[in-house]
Amino acid sequence: MRKLLMLFGTMILLGSVNARADVMFDGTLYYTNYAGANNVNKVAFSYNQTTQTLTMGSGQNITTVPGADGIIFDPAGNLLIGGQNTGKVYEVNPGTGTFTSVSPGTTGQNQSSYHLALDPSGTKFYTSDFGGPLDTVPLPFGTQGSTTAISGDEGGLTQIAFAPNGNVFYVNGNPNGFGNVGLIDLNTGVTTRQYTSLQPAHGLIFDPFTDLMTMFGAGETGTIDQAGANLKTGGPFISDFDQGAVDGFGHALVAGSNSITFLDYSISHDITNPDKVIITGGFNFIDDVAPLVGPGSGGQQVPEPSSILLLGSALLGVGFYARRRRSRSV
Numbered sequence: 001m002r003k004l005l006m007l008f009g010t011m012i013l014l015g016s017v018n019a020r021a022d023v024m025f026d027g028t029l030y031y032t033n034y035a036g037a038n039n040v041n042k043v044a045f046s047y048n049q050t051t052q053t054l055t056m057g058s059g060q061n062i063t064t065v066p067g068a069d070g071i072i073f074d075p076a077g078n079l080l081i082g083g084q085n086t087g088k089v090y091e092v093n094p095g096t097g098t099f100t101s102v103s104p105g106t107t108g109q110n111q112s113s114y115h116l117a118l119d120p121s122g123t124k125f126y127t128s129d130f131g132g133p134l135d136t137v138p139l140p141f142g143t144q145g146s147t148t149a150i151s152g153d154e155g156g157l158t159q160i161a162f163a164p165n166g167n168v169f170y171v172n173g174n175p176n177g178f179g180n181v182g183l184i185d186l187n188t189g190v191t192t193r194q195y196t197s198l199q200p201a202h203g204l205i206f207d208p209f210t211d212l213m214t215m216f217g218a219g220e221t222g223t224i225d226q227a228g229a230n231l232k233t234g235g236p237f238i239s240d241f242d243q244g245a246v247d248g249f250g251h252a253l254v255a256g257s258n259s260i261t262f263l264d265y266s267i268s269h270d271i272t273n274p275d276k277v278i279i280t281g282g283f284n285f286i287d288d289v290a291p292l293v294g295p296g297s298g299g300q301q302v303p304e305p306s307s308i309l310l311l312g313s314a315l316l317g318v319g320f321y322a323r324r325r326r327s328r329s330v
Contacts, residue, residue, distance in 0.1 A: 020050060021050065022048055022049070022050045022051070023048075023049040023050055024046060024047065024048055024049070025046070025047045025049060025247065025249060025251060026044070026045070026046045026047075027044070027045055027247065027292060028042050028043070028044050028045070029042065029043050029044075029045060029245065029253050029260070029289055029290070029292070030042045030062075030071060030073075030079060030094070030289065030290040031043070031059075031071065031255060031260075031283070031286055031287070031288065031289045031290070032068040032069060032070070032071045032081060032286075032287045032288050033068065033284070033285040033286055033287055034068065034069060034084065034285050034287040035285040036284070036285050037064050038061035038064055039064055039065060039067075039068040040061070040062045040063050040064065040065060040068055040071070040079065040081060040092055040097075041059045041060060041061050041062060042059070042060050042062060042094070043056060043057050043058070043059045043060065043260075043283075044056075044057040045057065045253070045262075047251060047262065047264070049264075049266065052264060052275070052276045052278075054262050054278045054280065056260065056280045059283065062079070062092065062094055062097050063092055063097030063098070063099060065081055065083060065090045065092065065099055065101075066083060066086045066088070066090075067083040067084045067085045067086040067088075067112075068081050068082070068083065068084065068090075068287065069081070069082040069083070069084040069112075069113065069114045069115070069287055069288055070082030070113070070114055070115040070116035070127065070159075070243070070288050071116065071288050071289065071290045072116045072117070072118050072125065072290055072291060072295075072296030072297075072298075073118075073290060073291070073296055073297055073298020073299075074091065074118065074122075074125070074139055074140075074141060074298065075118075075122040075139065075298065075299070076139075076140065076298075077094070077298050077299065078091050078092060078093055078094065078141070078298075079091070079092040079093075079094050079290070079298075080092075080116055080118075080125060080141070081099075081116075082112075082113035082114050082115060082116050082127050082288075083101065083112075083113050084112040084113065084114055085112050086101075086112070086113075087103060087104075087111060087112070087113075088101040088102065088103060088104070088113070089101065089102060089103075089104045089113050089116075089127060089137060089145075091141040091142075100141065100142070102137065102141065102142060102143065102144050102145065103144045103145065104127050104135035104137050104144075104145045105133070105135035105136075105144075105145045105146060105147035106144065106145070106146050106147055111129040111132055112129045112130075113127040113128070113129070113135070114127065114128065114129065114130060114158065114159075115127065115128070115158060115159035115203070115243065115288065116296070117159060117160050117161055117162070117295070117296065118295040118296040119162075119295070120162055120295050122139065122295075123138065123139055124136050124137060124138050124139055125137055125139065125296075126160055127145075128156070128157055128158060128159065129156070130156075130158055130173075130174050130175070131155070131156035131157070131158070131172060131173075131174070132150075132156045132157070133147045133148060133149050133150055133156060133189075134147070134148045134150060134157060134160070134184075134186075134189060135147050135148075136148065148186075148189040149189050150184075150189050150191060151188075151189055151190050151191070152189075152190040152191040152192060152193075153180075153182060153191050153192055153193035154170070154172045154180060154182070154191040154193065156172060157170045157171065157172040157184070157191070158170075158171045158172055158173055158174075158179060158202065159171050159202075159203070159204050160184060160186075160204070161204040161205055161206055161213060162206060162295060163206055163213060163226040164206065164211075164226065165226045165227075167183055167226055167227070167228070168183065168184050168185075168186055169181065169182070169183060169184070169204060169213055169224075169228070170182060170183070170184045170191060170204075171201050171202060171203075171204045171215070172191075173197075173201055173202060173217075175202065175242070176202045176217050176218055176240050176241060176242050176256065177198075177199050177200060177201060177202045177217030177218025177219075177220070177240075177241070178197045178198065178199055178201065178217070178218060179197070179198060179201035179202055179217065180193050180195065180196050180197065180198075180201065181193070181194055181195040181198055181201050181204075181215070181224070181228075182194040182195070182228070183228060194224075194228045195224075195228075195231065198215065198217075198222060198231075198233070199217065199218045199219075199220045199222075199233065200215040200216060200217045200218060200220035200221050200222035200233055200235070200241070201215050201217050201222065202215070202216060202217030202218065202241065202242060202243070203215065203216035203217060203241065203242055203243030203244055203254075203288070204216075205243075205244065205245075205246060205291065205294070206294060207223075207246045207248075207252075207271070208246075208248050208293060208294060209246060209247075209248050209249060209250050209266075209269070210223065210269055210270070210271065211225075211226070212224065212225055212226075213225070213226065213228075214244070214246065214252075214271055216241040216242065216243055216244040216254050216256075217241050217242070218236070218240060218241060219235050219236030219237055219238050219239050219240055219241055219256070219257075220233055220234060220235035220236050220237070220241065220272075221233070221234050221235055221237070221241070221244075221252075221254075221263070221271045221272050222234070222272065223270075223271060223272060232270070232272045233272055234270075234271070234272025234273050234274075235272070237254075237261055237263070237274075237277050237279075238256060238257050238259060238261050238279055239256075239257050240256040240257045241254050241255070241256040241257075241261070242254075242255045242256045242286075242287055242288055243255055243287075243288040243289055244263075244289065245289045245290060245291050245292045246271075246291075246292065246293065247292045247293060248292070248293040248294075249266060250264065250265050250266030250267075250269065251263065251264050251265070251266065252265070252271060253289060253292075254289070255283070255286045255287060255288060255289045256286070258281060258282075258283055258284045258285065258286060259279050259280060259281045259282075259283055259286070260279075260280045260283055260286065260289075261277065261278070261279050261280075262276075262277070262278040262279075262280070263276070263277055264276040264277075264278075
């Protein structure tokens with residue numbers, strides 16, 4: 001039996017390698033629509049790394065909130081939605097679609113809430129109107145937020161994002177690109193601009209695959225390091241980009257132009273120069289996408305390589321372990 005188990009594991013492992021070791025990445029992308037009745041949705045996707053082919057399912061509606069833009073997960077696994085043109089932010093149960101709302105700030109309560117960013121502590125999240133002050137909303141959800149005025153090189157901002165080295169970056173610009181980029185002190189609201197009118201500066205995230213701050217906007221991607229240096233831009237890949245989600249394995253899914261654009265940069269390690277670009281239409285009025293990794297991903301399952309290689313390795317390991325035990329008992 002031990003020999004058979006070891007042989008079976010070896011056959012799976014060698015068969016998958018010799019025949020064609022397809023490496024698959026599967027996940028679910030959560031997204032919003034800026035118009036239409038069904039504005040909080042999800043879609044399953046699967047990417048074959050070997051053949052560079054993408055399979056995208058049909059969008060499934062979760063709920064409809066009075067207004068939707070930015071989308072992230074809170075630590076409890078609920079979706080947080082920026083309620084553009086409503087003066088509210090929403091918490092949505094992704095399973096039932098039920099939702100509640102609060103005002104994002106104590107001032108400017110009728111302002112819109114667009115992009116969202118979860119604080120690494122998980123105790124609050126941030127949002128803003130385009131070119132507006134920064135609102136901070138406490139978690140767990142249910143308490144009205146507070147507002148911090150923006151000063152320094154900017155009078156307002158669009159979004160913030162956190163670097164692992166402690167720097168907090170901002171983008172200040174209107175849809176959907178050509179924003180200013182720099183650093184912000186969250187305690188004071190003081191901004192220090194590093195770049196002016198960058199084409200890809202609208203959506204902003206940290207990518208753990210490249211260890212770079214990554215931007216999406218106006219059909220382009222851009223990167224800077226955690227100090228804000230070494231700017232690179234690439235594209236255009238499509239006429240418009242809003243926000244993108246990276247999976248930590250060198251892939252990104254970007255919303256814009258009624259499409260989802262898939263970027264594979266797993267070989268180049270450079271999202272401005274991807275190995276493969278796949279554009280999937282049929283996502284009318286798509287706006288923002290929720291993170292797949294890092295703050296705001298809500299601990300949802302990260303897309304991982306398919307189990308066939310892992311299963312073969314595991315079975316081979318069991319066979320090897322059984323063989324070692326037998327040799328010790330002799």
